[in-house]
Amino acid sequence: MWPALLNLGPSEVALILVLLVVLFGADRLPELARRVGQAKAQLDAAKSQVVDAFQDEDERALAKQQEFERKREDYIRAMGDPPREDLVKRAEALGLQTQGLGAEDLKAAIAAKLAGEEGADAEPALGQEGSENAAGAQQ
Numbered sequence: 746m747w748p749a750l751l752n753l754g755p756s757e758v759a760l761i762l763v764l765l766v767v768l769f770g771a772d773r774l775p776e777l778a779r780r781v782g783q784a785k786a787q788l789d790a791a792k793s794q795v796v797d798a799f800q801d802e803d804e805r806a807l808a809k810q811q812e813f814e815r816k817r818e819d820y821i822r823a824m825g826d827p828p829r830e831d832l833v834k835r836a837e838a839l840g841l842q843t844q845g846l847g848a849e850d851l852k853a854a855i856a857a858k859l860a861g862e863e864g865a866d867a868e869p870a871l872g873q874e875g876s877e878n879a880a881g882a883q884q
Contacts, residue, residue, distance in 0.1 A: 753761075769777055797805065832851040833843045839858045843851065 765774060765777075800808070829848050829851070832848055832855070836843045836846075836851050836855055836858075839855060841851075841854050841858055846854065
């Protein structure tokens with residue numbers, strides 16, 4: 746916005762802060778900063794209202810979707826992949842062989858083991874239902 750502000754060094758910033766203290770006094774600086782912040786927030790709100798007034802519904806929906814996707818991608822990047830050590834610990838806890846396997850192979854092996862356990866858990870439940878139904882039919 747103001748390229749000249751980006752070129753300020755620490756001595757220039759310190760000089761500006763000293764001038765502000767001299768001009769407004771140390772007691773009034775927090776109030777002044779608060780008012781500047783409120784004015785900026787009001788200006789941003791007015792700007793967004795003007796932009797929204799010129800956008801149609803499809804453009805607003807597209808902008809909202811793009812913002813959501815940008816935040817989602819940032820979150821995914823921040824999460825990252827679990828370290829290989831965590832994968833090895835999880836695989837060993839499930840009783841899987843870990844030597845010679847890369848991170849992707851470990852992920853696939855863990856997923857396959859968990860999928861196999863879920864399928865195995867579902868079978869006894871069906872068997873128990875069948876025995877309950879058979880007992881109910883005998884009565």
